[in-house]
Amino acid sequence: MNYRLSHLDELESESIYILREAFAQFQNPCILFSGGKDSIVVSYLAAKAFYPAKIPFPLVHIDTGHNFQETLDYRDSLVEKFGASLIVGSVQQTIDEGKVVEEKGHNASRNRAQTTTLLDTIEQYKFDAAIGGARRDEEKARAKERFFSHRDEFGQWDPKNQRPELWNIFNGKKQMGEHFRIFPISNWTEMDIWMYIKEKNIPLPSLYFSHKRECIRRDDSILAYSSYLNLKEGEKPEEMVVRFRTIGDLTITGAVESDADTLELIINEVATARQTERGTRSDDLRSESSMEDRKKEGYF
Amino acid sequence: MNATKSDLLRFTTAGSVDDGKSTLIGRLLYDSKSVFEDQISSIKKTSERKGLEHIDLSLLTDGLKDEREQGITIDVAYRYFSTPKRKFIIADTPGHIQYTRNMVTGASTANLALILIDARKGVIEQTRRHSFIASLLQIPHVLVCVNKMDLVDYDEKVYESIVEDYRDFASKLDIQDFHFIPISALLGDNVVNKSENMSWYGGATLLYTLETIQVANDYNHLDTRFPIQTVIRPHNSEYHDFRGYAGRLVSGIIRQNDDIMVLPSGLTSKVKALHTPNEQNVNEVFAPQSIVVELADDIDISRGDMIIKENNQPLALQEFDAMICWLDNKPMNLGAKYTIRHTTKEAKSIIKEIVYKIEISTLQRLENETNLQMNDIARIKLKTTSQIMHDSYRKNRFTGSFVLVEEVSNNTVAAGMII
Numbered sequence: 001m002n003y004r005l006s007h008l009d010e011l012e013s014e015s016i017y018i019l020r021e022a023f024a025q026f027q028n029p030c031i032l033f034s035g036g037k038d039s040i041v042v043s044y045l046a047a048k049a050f051y052p053a054k055i056p057f058p059l060v061h062i063d064t065g066h067n068f069q070e071t072l073d074y075r076d077s078l079v080e081k082f083g084a085s086l087i088v089g090s091v092q093q094t095i096d097e098g099k100v101v102e103e104k105g106h107n108a109s110r111n112r113a114q115t116t117t118l119l120d121t122i123e124q125y126k127f128d129a130a131i132g133g134a135r136r137d138e139e140k141a142r143a144k145e146r147f148f149s150h151r152d153e154f155g156q157w158d159p160k161n162q163r164p165e166l167w168n169i170f171n172g173k174k175q176m177g178e179h180f181r182i183f184p185i186s187n188w189t190e191m192d193i194w195m196y197i198k199e200k201n202i203p204l205p206s207l208y209f210s211h212k213r214e215c216i217r218r219d220d221s222i223l224a225y226s227s228y229l230n231l232k233e234g235e236k237p238e239e240m241v242v243r244f245r246t247i248g249d250l251t252i253t254g255a256v257e258s259d260a261d262t263l264e265l266i267i268n269e270v271a272t273a274r275q276t277e278r279g280t281r282s283d284d285l286r287s288e289s290s291m292e293d294r295k296k297e298g299y300f
Numbered sequence: 301m302n303a304t305k306s307d308l309l310r311f312t313t314a315g316s317v318d319d320g321k322s323t324l325i326g327r328l329l330y331d332s333k334s335v336f337e338d339q340i341s342s343i344k345k346t347s348e349r350k351g352l353e354h355i356d357l358s359l360l361t362d363g364l365k366d367e368r369e370q371g372i373t374i375d376v377a378y379r380y381f382s383t384p385k386r387k388f389i390i391a392d393t394p395g396h397i398q399y400t401r402n403m404v405t406g407a408s409t410a411n412l413a414l415i416l417i418d419a420r421k422g423v424i425e426q427t428r429r430h431s432f433i434a435s436l437l438q439i440p441h442v443l444v445c446v447n448k449m450d451l452v453d454y455d456e457k458v459y460e461s462i463v464e465d466y467r468d469f470a471s472k473l474d475i476q477d478f479h480f481i482p483i484s485a486l487l488g489d490n491v492v493n494k495s496e497n498m499s500w501y502g503g504a505t506l507l508y509t510l511e512t513i514q515v516a517n518d519y520n521h522l523d524t525r526f527p528i529q530t531v532i533r534p535h536n537s538e539y540h541d542f543r544g545y546a547g548r549l550v551s552g553i554i555r556q557n558d559d560i561m562v563l564p565s566g567l568t569s570k571v572k573a574l575h576t577p578n579e580q581n582v583n584e585v586f587a588p589q590s591i592v593v594e595l596a597d598d599i600d601i602s603r604g605d606m607i608i609k610e611n612n613q614p615l616a617l618q619e620f621d622a623m624i625c626w627l628d629n630k631p632m633n634l635g636a637k638y639t640i641r642h643t644t645k646e647a648k649s650i651i652k653e654i655v656y657k658i659e660i661s662t663l664q665r666l667e668n669e670t671n672l673q674m675n676d677i678a679r680i681k682l683k684t685t686s687q688i689m690h691d692s693y694r695k696n697r698f699t700g701s702f703v704l705v706e707e708v709s710n711n712t713v714a715a716g717m718i719i
Contacts, residue, residue, distance in 0.1 A: 003521050003553070003586040007308040007387040009578075016577055016590040017548045020529040024603055024644070048577040049590070052542060053534040137380045144375050162375065163712045164401060164627050166408040167701045168548070169641050173710035187389055189380045200578075273336070 008196055011188055015042075016049040017168065018147055018184040022129055023049075023056055025172035026180070029129035030087070032118075033059040033078075035071035036247040037204060038133030040078070041193055042184060044202055046131075047082050057131065058085040062118050064110040064249040065092040066228045071247060074205040089121035108230060109251045115297050119155040122179060129172070129180045137189045141292035147186055153177040157296050194270055198263040207244045210261040215240045221254040245270075309515055312391040312410040312439070314403050314430045320447045321416050324485035325379060325392060328507065331492045334381035376406050385511040400660070400675035401627045403430065404715055407437035408701070411515045415444045419452045419482070423465045425661045431466075432660050435473035436623060436677065436717065438694060440518045442470075443479045443509060450484040454497040472663060474694075479513075481506050519587045523691065524552030524560075525614065525699050526607040527643035532592060544575070544592040545601055547644065550698035552609075554593065555584045561610040562601055563689045568610065570596040604645035606689050614699055616687040621655065621719045623693075625677050628706065628713035632672035638713065640684055642702035648685040649704065655679040679719070693717035 005013065019042075022029050031046060033039045046055045061075060079086045091110050095102050099120070100113040122130060136143045146162055148170045163171055172180055185193075197204065214225040214237040223229060225237035228251050242255035243266075260266045313321055329335045379390040391406030393399065407413065413434035417427055434442050444466060452458045459482045470478065481490055482501055489495035492507045504512070532544040554560070558571045573594040574585050585591045593607065601607075608614065626632055632651065640649040656665040657678040672678055693700030704714040 003519070004307060005589065010308050010588065012577055013548065013588055013590040017529070020546055020590070021644075024530045045577075049546070050532055051575075051592075052539045052544075053532050136378045143377045143379070159375070164405045164715070165712075166405055166703060166715045167698065168409075168550075169643075169701065169703050171641060171703065171705055171710070171712045173639070173705055175710065187378070187380075189382070189387075191382070192387070 008192060008199060011185075011192060012045065012048075012196070014168075014187065015045045015184040018170070018182065019046050019049040019131070021148075021170050021172070022131055022182045022184075025170070026129040028125070028127050029057050029131055029182070030060045030122075030125070030127045031055070031057050032130050032132045033061050033075065033086075034133070034248065035061070035067070035075050035205060036133065037193055037197065037208065038135060038185060040074075040133075040202065040204065041188075041196060042131065042133045043078060043082065043084075044200065045184060055082050055084045058087050058125075060087045060089060060121060060125075060127075060130070062089045062114050062121065063091060064114060065090065066110060066226070066250045068205075068207055068224070068247065068250055070205045070207050087121065087125060089117045091117045093117075094120065105230065110249060111252055114249075115155075122155065127179060128174070129182050131182045131184065133185055134183050135188050135190070135193075136186050145183060145186065147183055148172050149181040149183065150174065151179050151181060155179070155297075157181075159292065159296070191267070191270055194263065194267050198267065205247065207247055208266065210241055210243045210258050210265075212239055213242055213255070214238070215242060215255060222257065224250055224253070224255060226250050307515065308387050308389065309412060309510060309513070310389045310391065310410050311412040311414055311443075311510070312393060312403070312406040312434075313414045313416070314393045314406070314433075320418070320485045321392075324416065324445070324447065324483075324491070325390060327485055327488065327491055328388075328390075329379065329381050331488075331507075332381040332383055334379075376402050383507070383511055388510065400429070400433070400677070401625060401715075403433050404437060404625045404627075407433055407439055408715065410437075410439050411518050412441040412443060412510070412513065413439045415442060417444060417446050417462060417466070419446050419448045419458055419462065422462050423469060427466070428469060428663075429660050431470060431473060431475070432658075432663065435475050436625075438474070438697060438717075440515070441477045441479070441513055442475050443481065443506070443513075445485075445506060446480065446482045447485050449482045449489060449495075449498065450487050454482075454489075454495070456498070456500045459501075479503075479509055481509065520551035520696055521553055521586060522551070523612055523614075523696060524554060524607075524609045525550050525643075525691070525696065526552075526554065526591075526593065527645070527699075528601060528603055528605045528607065529644050530603055531601065542594070543598070544594055545607065546590075546592045548590045549585055549587045550643070551587045551696055552612075553584060553586045554591075554607075556582075559610065560595070560607050561613070562599060563606045563608060563614070564616060564687050565600070565605070567597075567599045569599055572596045604643075606643065608689075614689045614691050614696075616689045618685075618687055619652075619681065619683045620688070620690070621679060621681055622702070622716040623677065623679050623719065624672075624704070624714045624716040626672040626674055626714050628711055629674055630706070630709075630711075630713070631674075632676075632714070634670055637707060638704040639707060640682070640688070640702050640704055640716075642688050642690065643699060645686075645688070647688065650683050651680050652683050653681040655681060680716075682716070688718075690718050692719060 091113050094117040100116050134142050146165050215222050216235045243258045260269045377392045381388050393402040393406040415430050446459050446462050463480050483490045490505045526549050528545050529547040532546050534542050561568045574582050575592040640647050654669045656667050657669040691699045700718045702716045703712050706713045
């Protein structure tokens with residue numbers, strides 16, 4: 001008998017261990033669900049970790065109001081499939097309440113405003129742990145992130161003063177009002193996610209597969225055309241064959257031209273890609289440390 | 301590429317600014333096509349702004365703003381690359397004296413330590429420090445790369461004398477498996493491709509060694525240790541009586557119908573059913589799978605308990621000796637209470653005594669010490685409020701390790717290995 005796990009099985013086992021630690025160490029955790037492939041994989045892992053019981057955490061979606069309809073449809077079907085509960089935090093409501101001011105201009109996005117809505121939602125529901133699908137290979141500030149990431153009472157991350165994490169021992173102790181961000185798939189790469197989705201037959205929103213869509217080209221990016229996008233002079237929508245490598249808010253998620261309409265083709269494309277998946281995310285391109293700066297404020 | 305059948309190797313690297321560690325990691329990432337164009341163009345821009353003539357590959361591993369500005373690594377950074385044979389996770393840790401704690405953190409999850417020696421300098425204090433930590437943390441494999449061979453004219457004698465020096469020093473340590481490779485990270489000799497400049501070297505390249513070194517046996521499959529994380533009770537009509545003990549099997553094997561014992565209660569039962577994340581009712585499970593166990597009898601079991609086999613039991617003690625590395629800015633307080641976290645169990649503890657402190661560079665034991673500062677390594681006597689069910693760290697990394705948490709700040713202040 002060969003007692004060996006494949007690397008995907010070992011990553012799965014590690015992630016399930018982390019999810020069970022989150023459940024055991026905290027009173028009121030939630031899963032941050034964006035509708036992207038990473039948070040979808042986290043939700044499937046949570047379903048496995050507690051089977052035959054239901055996922056013991058609500059899914060929290062921070063809705064920018066600028067979402068792809070496909071994302072919302074997928075979210076609702078997933079919640080129904082797992083019998084999970086859904087909590088929606090509305091960025092529109094945060095703006096209406098005057099807590100943040102909507103950005104203006106061509107590159108306006110609600111990306112930064114999400115942080116306020118997220119922190120408000122965490123406070124309103126008294127969540128003491130928010131489980132997210134961030135991966136260390138995504139971005140250089142995320143490479144330094146812990147599995148159990150401590151946040152102070154203002155929801156802020158202090159990257160230079162993080163708790164050491166050794167072996168498989170996780171320290172979720174905290175003061176009243178503080179919370180944790182928990183990242184069960186920290187050690188997965190983009191390729192691991194795709195291979196896992198294929199191996200386990202996990203359905204995905206149609207946005208990830210090649211399709212025809214009205215888009216505009218801006219600088220080096222291709223953006224989906226929608227009424228939320230402020231067009232520059234000379235820009236006009238054209239029909240293109242595209243797919244998305246990451247899914248976020250409509251106004252910031254860049255598409256790639258692609259014919260990949262099956263998981264096999266997507267995996268081939270990922271294997272030969274010369275750009276990181278977040279390379280088309282205008283939220284990351286604002287400056288070299290834009291992710292670190294947003295994370296310090298409480299972004300995920 | 302059928303990468304799903306490949307396995308995982310976690311390795312740690314440590315080094316100072318100029319021994320070529322970043323260049324080596326950069327080369328491994330670059331040659332395995334794990335660096336993307338937008339990452340290259342981003343660090344190219346930064347390199348130009350800093351007035352450098354070449355692309356500074358260390359920018360790939362320095363993630364935080366302060367690190368990039370000061371050109372130093374502050375924290376452990378995790379890097380990923382894969383080849384058709386294996387997936388690799390690198391815990392890249394800074395090598396300065398004051399960062400012993402980061403090296404210990406990176407080493408705690410590694411199967412292999414990659415130690416770099418500058419061929420012009422030979423075995424220096426830092427080499428000894430890294431090797432001692434690899435030995436203390438019981439990393440199963442150590443790979444010593446003698447780097448910058450190009451700067452010593454690829455001289456076999458230089459390499460051989462360094463290897464001999466290192467063996468000499470390492471004989472005082474507890475490392476089971478060594479490999480030595482002469483390389484030039486800058487020029488690529490023996491990194492991915494065999495060097496034409498060192499035909500006298502008959503061994504494998506670095507990447508080949510990383511891809512083929514046996515790691516499957518690094519898990520202990522002899523001693524069954526199953527610490528309970530949580531109990532799954534669905535509370536619905538279909539699974540009305542279901543009571544599943546969930547956790548990660550940290551060592552050993554469990555089969556259906558096995559007789560088991562629960563610690564600390566000592567109650568015994570039989571395994572009724574075993575489940576893995578992908579299959580219900582399997583015949584056998586093995587470490588490091590995350591599993592659910594159902595037992596034949598309804599006995600009281602909760603988080604922190606451990607399922608084992610009666611004829612192979614861990615020690616259950618309230619007082620034991622351990623090696624610890626102090627991790628916190630605030631010095632250790634002899635006689636103060638710390639929370640101990642060990643497997644899934646938590647208890648209070650007091651450090652009763654410092655038996656000796658180790659001067660890492662000379663391996664000297666300093667007695668009559670009463671104080672531990674950040675980065676100090678010492679043997680201590682610990683007393684706990686309840687029994688800690690453990691094995692020696694040397695025998696079992698998961699039941700032999702613990703951390704101490706300070707009660708006011710909640711910080712993780714020490715990493716411990718039970719002797």
